[in-house]
Amino acid sequence: MSEQDPALSPTLDDADAATLQRMAGAGATRRALMGWLAAGGMGLTASGLVATQALAAAAETPKTGGSIRVAGYSSGTTDTVDPARQSLSTDYVRCNMFYNGLTALDANLTPQPVLAESFESADARVWTLKLRKGVEFHDGATMTADDVVYSLTRLQDPKIGSPARPLATQMTEIKAMGPQEVRITLATPNADLPVALGTFHFKIIKNGTTNFTTANGTGAYKCKEFAPGVRSVGVRNPHYWKAGKPYLDQIEFFGIADDAARVNALLAGDIQLAGGINPRATRQVKAAHGYDVFETRSGGYTDLIARLDVAQTGNADFVMALKYLMDREQMKRAIFQNYAVVGNDQPIDPTNRFYNPHLAQRPFDPERAKFHLKKSGIGATAVPLVASTAASSSVDMAVLMQGAARKIGLNLDIKQVPAGGYWSNYWLKAPLCFGNINPRPSADILLTLFFKSDAPWNESKWKDTKFDSLLLAARSELDLAKRKAMYWDMQGMIRDDAGIGIPLFLSNLDAHSARLKGLRPIPTGGMMGFDFAENVWLA
Amino acid sequence: MAPLVRLLMARLAVSLLTLLIVSVLVFMATELLPGDVAQAVLGQSATPEAVAALRAVMHLDQPAWLRYLTWLGGLLTLHPGHSLVNDLPVAQLIGSRLPNSLLLAGLTALVAVPVALVLGITAAVWRGGAYDRIVGLLTVSAVSVPEFLVATLAVLVFAVQRHWLPSMFYEMPDRSAMQLLRAFALPVMTLSFVVIAQIARMTRAALINVLDSSYVEMAVLKGVRPLRLVLLHALPNALGPIVNAVALSVSFLLGGVIIVETIFNYPGLAKLMVDAVTTRDMPLVQACAMIFCTAYLLLVLLADVFAILSNPRLRHR
Numbered sequence: 004m005s006e007q008d009p010a011l012s013p014t015l016d017d018a019d020a021a022t023l024q025r026m027a028g029a030g031a032t033r034r035a036l037m038g039w040l041a042a043g044g045m046g047l048t049a050s051g052l053v054a055t056q057a058l059a060a061a062a063e064t065p066k067t068g069g070s071i072r073v074a075g076y077s078s079g080t081t082d083t084v085d086p087a088r089q090s091l092s093t094d095y096v097r098c099n100m101f102y103n104g105l106t107a108l109d110a111n112l113t114p115q116p117v118l119a120e121s122f123e124s125a126d127a128r129v130w131t132l133k134l135r136k137g138v139e140f141h142d143g144a145t146m147t148a149d150d151v152v153y154s155l156t157r158l159q160d161p162k163i164g165s166p167a168r169p170l171a172t173q174m175t176e177i178k179a180m181g182p183q184e185v186r187i188t189l190a191t192p193n194a195d196l197p198v199a200l201g202t203f204h205f206k207i208i209k210n211g212t213t214n215f216t217t218a219n220g221t222g223a224y225k226c227k228e229f230a231p232g233v234r235s236v237g238v239r240n241p242h243y244w245k246a247g248k249p250y251l252d253q254i255e256f257f258g259i260a261d262d263a264a265r266v267n268a269l270l271a272g273d274i275q276l277a278g279g280i281n282p283r284a285t286r287q288v289k290a291a292h293g294y295d296v297f298e299t300r301s302g303g304y305t306d307l308i309a310r311l312d313v314a315q316t317g318n319a320d321f322v323m324a325l326k327y328l329m330d331r332e333q334m335k336r337a338i339f340q341n342y343a344v345v346g347n348d349q350p351i352d353p354t355n356r357f358y359n360p361h362l363a364q365r366p367f368d369p370e371r372a373k374f375h376l377k378k379s380g381i382g383a384t385a386v387p388l389v390a391s392t393a394a395s396s397s398v399d400m401a402v403l404m405q406g407a408a409r410k411i412g413l414n415l416d417i418k419q420v421p422a423g424g425y426w427s428n429y430w431l432k433a434p435l436c437f438g439n440i441n442p443r444p445s446a447d448i449l450l451t452l453f454f455k456s457d458a459p460w461n462e463s464k465w466k467d468t469k470f471d472s473l474l475l476a477a478r479s480e481l482d483l484a485k486r487k488a489m490y491w492d493m494q495g496m497i498r499d500d501a502g503i504g505i506p507l508f509l510s511n512l513d514a515h516s517a518r519l520k521g522l523r524p525i526p527t528g529g530m531m532g533f534d535f536a537e538n539v540w541l542a
Numbered sequence: 543m544a545p546l547v548r549l550l551m552a553r554l555a556v557s558l559l560t561l562l563i564v565s566v567l568v569f570m571a572t573e574l575l576p577g578d579v580a581q582a583v584l585g586q587s588a589t590p591e592a593v594a595a596l597r598a599v600m601h602l603d604q605p606a607w608l609r610y611l612t613w614l615g616g617l618l619t620l621h622p623g624h625s626l627v628n629d630l631p632v633a634q635l636i637g638s639r640l641p642n643s644l645l646l647a648g649l650t651a652l653v654a655v656p657v658a659l660v661l662g663i664t665a666a667v668w669r670g671g672a673y674d675r676i677v678g679l680l681t682v683s684a685v686s687v688p689e690f691l692v693a694t695l696a697v698l699v700f701a702v703q704r705h706w707l708p709s710m711f712y713e714m715p716d717r718s719a720m721q722l723l724r725a726f727a728l729p730v731m732t733l734s735f736v737v738i739a740q741i742a743r744m745t746r747a748a749l750i751n752v753l754d755s756s757y758v759e760m761a762v763l764k765g766v767r768p769l770r771l772v773l774l775h776a777l778p779n780a781l782g783p784i785v786n787a788v789a790l791s792v793s794f795l796l797g798g799v800i801i802v803e804t805i806f807n808y809p810g811l812a813k814l815m816v817d818a819v820t821t822r823d824m825p826l827v828q829a830c831a832m833i834f835c836t837a838y839l840l841l842v843l844l845a846d847v848f849a850i851l852s853n854p855r856l857r858h859r
Contacts, residue, residue, distance in 0.1 A: 072712065074807070079813075079817040079820065079821070080625060080627050080628055080635065080814065080817040080818060080821065080823065080826065081582075081583065081627050081628065081817070081821055082628070083628060088583070090583065090584075161591065161592060161595030161596075162595055162596070162598075162599050164580070164583055164584055164592060164595065164596040164599070166584060168592060169589070215629075216630065230638060230809070231628050231630065231635075232809070232813065232814065232817055233638065233639075233809040234712075234809075255712070257712075257807060258807075259710065259804075259807050260804055261690075261804050261805050263694055264693075264694070264697065264709070264710070264804070264805045264806075264807070267694070267697045267698065267701065267702050267709050268701075268709045268710045268807075270702045270709075271697065271701035271702045271705065271708065271709035271710075272705065273701070273708050273709050273710055273712070274710075424576075
């Protein structure tokens with residue numbers, strides 16, 4: 004069971020799916036499950052199919068014991084076990100082994116309670132967190148509100164240099180109200196505070212920790228060895244507060260930077276999980292017996308950027324012509340071996356709880372493109388299109404677009420530039436180029452970083468005051484239904500007006516031994532949002 | 543032996559001067575690279591205030607010459623400083639990697655040098671024949687095939703398909719001789735490819751040079767047996783260039799094996815230095831540069847001393 008249950012996701016919302024899995028896990032019969040589904044209004048055939056799948060998932064009961072080796076795709080002297088200073092996937096894996104956050108993000112990026120049993124606010128500005136009782140650090144100390152205050156305050160310290168500082172500085176007061184209660188006051192209301200608390204850097208460390216040669220957290224594994232750039236070893240935490248977890252005795256984690264070497268190490272049986280593999284390598288993995296590809300659909304994308312503040316590329320008809328010229332299905336098939344999801348020129352992907360499924364999909368339509376091209380008056384002038392391997396797969400995308408453009412008389416002149424220095428010399432500067440955006444934990448963070456009128460990374464320099472006020476309103480809105488409506492409107496605005504073409508959302512691909520069970524996609528990144536450690540077991 | 547001692551002292555003094563100059567050059571080169579360690583650590587989130595704050599913590603706001611002198615002062619008092627990136631002592635970072643690099647270089651030399659010498663000497667003795675041509679062809683091929691290809695092919699065949707050897711290096715639960723042998727087999731094999739080829743070609747060329755000289759012809763004429771002729775008459779005079787070739791190869795093995803270290807995930811010094819350069823981690827870059835430079839100078843010095851000792855004409859001058 005390495006991929007998302009196809010029958011569960013379209014017909015049931017996630018809360019229902021979770022209930023179903025719980026019932027199946029608790030030993031409910033197929034008849035009971037179907038009865039529950041039918042009560043919810045699902046047809047007999049569909050409910051039969053769904054119930055069968057839920058039972059199949061529950062049949063994989065976790066086993067305890069065994070140890071695995073895991074290779075990520077980067078490793079170096081920057082490796083750290085200081086949650087505040089994490090910068091790469093390798094750090095996220097490590098810190099997820101050793102620490103817990105107050106919350107964690109689930110399969111559609113909804114925050115779920117972890118060390119915080121509850122998080123509540125009446126106005127989205129003053130938040131009260133109730134902490135879980137009886138949680139111990141690896142050194143035996145009990146976790147209290149002081150540890151939480153210390154961990155969160157630390158992120159704001161400019162001397163620490165945490166990448167999460169911009170997110171952390173919205174907290175103007177972090178106060179312990181008792182041993183198990185923390186009050187957080189924000190500068191301005193933000194309904195997404197629990198999301199921020201569930202991101203990688205907001206892990207809880209022990210009050211007063213300054214030495215990070217080893218890790219002392221509350222996580223499922225204790226740090227047995229940490230050598231930056233070499234390897235990290237975690238061993239089972241026997242006092243872990245989640246009953247029955249973790250399943251494995253030991254995890255050894257290191258980085259193999261070379262793509263081919265990582266896949267080879269897996270197929271040779273030396274590692275059990277290889278993070279971040281190339282779509283081209285998936286055939287090799289599938290052809291080998293006893294190995295699977297694990298796909299995590301996420302909100303990461305490579306986008307076409309037309310700067311709206313430059314005369315030529317700012318022409319609304321020209322931008323529309325480009326959007327109609329993207330053959331999304333062909334790109335998905337030819338470049339990504341189908342490991343991608345077709346995008347609709349707006350940045351919220353289908354895994355996100357605020358995704359708008361009712362927005363009409365923009366098709367590949369050379370006729371409409373031709374109409375808009377003619378209206379734009381660009382004519383046969385060569386338009387330079389900057390692409391680089393730095394923005395992953397952008398060169399392939401550019402070539403496919405160039406071919407389609409030629410057929411309608413548009414002359415796209417591809418300038419392939421080196422990856423080194425691309426982000427500082429071309430991105431946000433060239434009138435027509437490509438960007439590459441990593442998945443972000445929330446719609447608010449993504450839209451604020453890349454689409455707000457005054458955002459430094461507003462790629463197409465798109466300015467819309469109505470969008471800005473909607474964004475602010477959505478941020479402080481605690482009513483989920485109202486919030487959803489606002490995000491849906493914003494997606495439509497970006498799709499129609501911004502100078503951004505998002506052909507596809509790219510999947511994260513990992514490869515693993517078929518014996519390794521329990522992997523479920525979490526869209527903050529590959530390897531279960533880098534949190535596989537406490538969730539996997541060896542069959 | 544007095545002249546030799548004088549030579550040694552002079553060479554050591556020059557070596558120290560060389561090290562000093564190298565440290566200045568490496569420091570200047572690191573300064574010239576775009577970006578600095580604060581930006582490298584912060585990555586995409588490098589806002590101007592964040593960079594400024596971190597620079598102050600790392601003392602990057604001091605003038606370059608002051609930072610260099612601080613580092614040099616530390617080194618002279620045997621305190622090579624802390625890594626700017628992860629704040630671990632440089633000595634500790636190097637200490638965990640240096641033995642690995644020495645072990646890999648040592649094992650490879652142990653395998654490669656004897657094989658190379660035998661190949662080179664035999665090719666020289668039977669020069670022009672079919673054997674010589676085959677050795678020549680093989681060594682040229684081995685030098686021209688890039689290491690990553692050799693390594694990847696070896697992994698595909700021996701690890702992925704046959705499952706005879708591990709595809710990469712990892713800490714074994716017990717370090718028995720058999721385990722070590724298996725773990726090192728592929729990296730050593732890959733490195734040996736290039737090293738054997740280079741030393742063998744050097745040996746052949748040097749030996750042929752001597753074998754063509756008139757004193758060897760004289761020895762042949764007076765009836766010296768072929769084995770004795772090569773080993774006792776010709777080889778001592780060819781040792782100088784051969785030992786130098788070996789020294790160069792071994793110094794390459796110490797610091798220039800980044801590809802093998804990457805593919806086999808071997809925790810050696812080369813990867814440490816590349817990391818350090820990528821993150822502009824000056825104390826670490828400098829420490830690695832000093833180690834590589836010292837090793838190179840020592841090996842070349844050793845080779846020269848050996849060449850002098852092995853050559854009576856140089857020995858008695």
